[in-house]
Amino acid sequence: RGAAAITDTWLRKHRLIYTGATRHPFILAIRGGSVDISSFKHWLGQDFIFVRAFVPFLASVLLKAWKESDDSSDVDVILGGFAALNDEIAWFKEEASKWGVALESNLDYCRFLESLMNSDVSYTEAVTAFWVIEAVYQESFAHCLEDGSKTPEELKETCQRWGNDGFGQYCCALKSIANRRLEKSSDDVVAKAEANVLTILEYEVDFWNMSRGGA
Numbered sequence: 001r002g003a004a005a006i007t008d009t010w011l012r013k014h015r016l017i018y019t020g021a022t023r024h025p026f027i028l029a030i031r032g033g034s035v036d037i038s039s040f041k042h043w044l045g046q047d048f049i050f051v052r053a054f055v056p057f058l059a060s061v062l063l064k065a066w067k068e069s070d071d072s073s074d075v076d077v078i079l080g081g082f083a084a085l086n087d088e089i090a091w092f093k094e095e096a097s098k099w100g101v102a103l104e105s106n107l108d109y110c111r112f113l114e115s116l117m118n119s120d121v122s123y124t125e126a127v128t129a130f131w132v133i134e135a136v137y138q139e140s141f142a143h144c145l146e147d148g149s150k151t152p153e154e155l156k157e158t159c160q161r162w163g164n165d166g167f168g169q170y171c172c173a174l175k176s177i178a179n180r181r182l183e184k185s186s187d188d189v190v191a192k193a194e195a196n197v198l199t200i201l202e203y204e205v206d207f208w209n210m211s212r213g214g215a
């Protein structure tokens, strides 16, 4: 098919919510240099909880790739995700102690993530969900590093974590895997994967909204 990638048509179709997830007021406040540090700390504590729940989710994606994928190099890309996540968790621990952040739990988003680990969720759906979860952070934090941004010096390292080029290339690799699988999938699987993407975008917006809870 010569047409645009499936994921690109989705992001055009769901433009408003996608922009809500990648250009959230919290991100714009970081970029504009006016972010409230208590909001940042609140986000940090919540994201540590999320990232810990992300580990078993990623393990479920790896298992599905190994069992179901038509391309063995998918496993290598996902393995790279574990390396990144391992690094991220170590960074969160350091940052949390540096900023004196207490850790909270019980997020609805984590429960949704858990539902995506079920064995009745196909590899195609799981890897597509994985792509969009990473892509939202990549786009959001890369925006804070673009020319003209006034991101506070002490938050640049946070933005680099997800906004760096390597993470961008990793998201592109995930996107290619998702599109390759979606092209070969039934309409039913494509519809389920799209519904999951929409749910994830809504959770991402809610997640950014939570940063306000700390203020």
Ligand code: HMH
Binding pocket: 047, 050, 051, 133, 134, 136, 137, 204, 207
């Ligand atoms: C809520 N979404 C959330 N946290 C993250 N760390 C990512 C996406 C990207 O890993």
